[in-house]
Amino acid sequence: MLDILAGRDRETFENWLKAHPHIEMVSRDRASSYSSAVRNALPKAIQIADRFHITKNLLDVLKETMKSLMPQVIEVPASVVLDVKQEVSIVKQRVKKTAKPFNVNLLK
Numbered sequence: 001m002l003d004i005l006a007g008r009d010r011e012t013f014e015n016w017l018k019a020h021p022h023i024e025m026v027s028r029d030r031a032s033s034y035s036s037a038v039r040n041a042l043p044k045a046i047q048i049a050d051r052f053h054i055t056k057n058l059l060d061v062l063k064e065t066m067k068s069l070m071p072q073v074i075e076v077p078a079s080v081v082l083d084v085k086q087e088v089s090i091v092k093q094r095v096k097k098t099a100k101p102f103n104v105n106l107l108k
C-alpha cells in the first residue's frame with residue numbers, strides 16, 4: 001500500500017497506521033518518530049529499513065570509524081611531491097615521443 005500523508009510528524013503517521021491495522025510490514029526511513037509510531041500503532045508489524053538508509057547507516061559508521069583510526073592531518077614530505085611531479089614529466093615526455101599523428105576526417 002502506498003499513500004501520501006498530510007504531514008511528516010509521528011502523530012499523523014501513527015493515526016494513519018491505526019486506521020490500517022491489517023499492515024504486517026512497514027518500510028520506513030531512519031526517523032525515530034516513524035519507528036515509535038509503528039511500534040505504538042502496530043506492535044507486531046515488522047519494520048524494514050530501505051536500501052538507501054541501510055547504506056547510509058553503514059557509511060555513517062564507516063566514516064566515524066575511519067575518523068577514529070586516521071590522524072587528523074596526513075603530511076606528505078616535499079620530496080615525495082617532487083618525485084611525483086618528476087614522474088609525471090617523464091611520462092609526458094615518453095608519450096610525446098611515442099605518440100603518432102592521428103588524423104580523422106569524418107566527412108569522407
